[in-house]
Amino acid sequence: MGKLKNKNDQRVDFIYQVLQDIKQTLKKYGSDIWILFGDPVHEIPKLAESINANAIFVNRDYEKYGVNRDNDVQKKLSELNKTFQSFKDQVLFEADEIVTKNNTHYSVFSPYRNNHLEKLLISGSGVSSYKLDDITFEKFNIDKMLTLDDIGFNSSNISSFQIATTHQDIQKQINEFKDRLEHYDQTRNFPAIKGVSYLSVHNRFGTISIREMANICLQNYATSGSKSWLNELIWRDFYFQIIVNFSHVQDGHSFKLQYDNLQYENNESFFESWKQGMTGFPIVDAAMRQLNTTGYMHNRLRMIVASFLTKDLLIDWRWGEEYFKEKLIDYDFSANNGGWQWAASVGCDAQPWFRIFNPLLQSQKFDSDGKFIKKYVPELSEFDKKNIHEPHAKFTPKDYPKPIIDHATQRPKALKMFEHVNNVVKKQH
Incomplete structure (x- = not known):
């Protein structure tokens, strides 16, 4: 958490508000919750020792950071003769x-x-079903409640998007x-x-x-x-x-390792246009602006923008994965990594690598009236449902960019990129 660049990060604010609700609920039962900020390898054993706990119970994590963290915590607790128990939960x-x-x-x-x-x-x-009234709580009270400011963060705009925190x-x-x-x-x-x-x-x-x-x-x-x-x-x-x-995916590798050798063009100007929602493809731009504004992106749109980045703009899927990591309020490494690799055709997908989304057809099919586009791309608010998906075909929209690439031109480039790697693999075998 301390490594997050954005000090208005919605995820931190969400966690903080949820913990406040838990704390207030427990206080109604005469109990409380410790909220700590720091290195868990140091803070958890320190707390366990200060309250003379004999055992510590945690729910298992599966990412390398979490696994290594829990192993280090367990080692520290073992030195203090305290039991460490982990369970399946997530x-x-x-x-x-x-x-x-x-x-x-x-x-x-x-x-x-x-x-x-x-x-x-x-x-x-x-x-299992239970009520809080059926549980016996340890009676204690903790005076100080850490604030966001105490841990170097600020309130975000999360309240604007009706995200439940109680x-x-x-x-x-x-x-x-x-x-x-x-x-x-x-x-x-x-x-x-x-x-x-x-x-x-x-x-x-x-x-x-x-x-x-x-x-x-x-x-x-x-x-x-x-x-x-x-x-x-x-x-x-x-x-x-x-x-x-298949832990190599946690080290930045494609699930299908041969695709680590794909020769992406990695045009940084294209990447910046994609991030800012200024590609000239309305459904892509609306999706990216939804992400940048709310910290959320609709699942269908995640597939569309990922395919567009990797197979139209020919940019490494790991660039997009990293950007989503920075922006998504629901960011989860396994789902984010898996989704990006699926869209880029480098992951564990049964479909062939030559599946390439056509952004125009996706827009026409899944936002046929252009309602979603108009919500996040107000420059196109006056366009009718026939022209909004390809606004530059007949008009010159004010303040909205022309398409930065031609899908019909980029598609064969993407195919050639994959074909080259596949041919090299064939020769090696």
């Missing part, structure tokens, strides 16, 4: 729980999903989505309507349990919407097991 099934009949790890989603789903339908989500509001958001879940599969790809769950930030930070989410799907499994959303939750588990079982 996934439905861990990396070694879903394997092939030959006890190997999956690298393609569909067979993984089938195995995962079979086990989930048999075992259930494992969710238990009560989060439950309201869950219930609101339940009412829309039946039609999720029909609405999820259209950014101008309220089709997706908007629960990803809660999934990322554990303010809603992944088991609670899965249980919602299982309780309504007869509907196609529930099945579709559960499929998305399984994708999440899939990417977690990828980073564990």
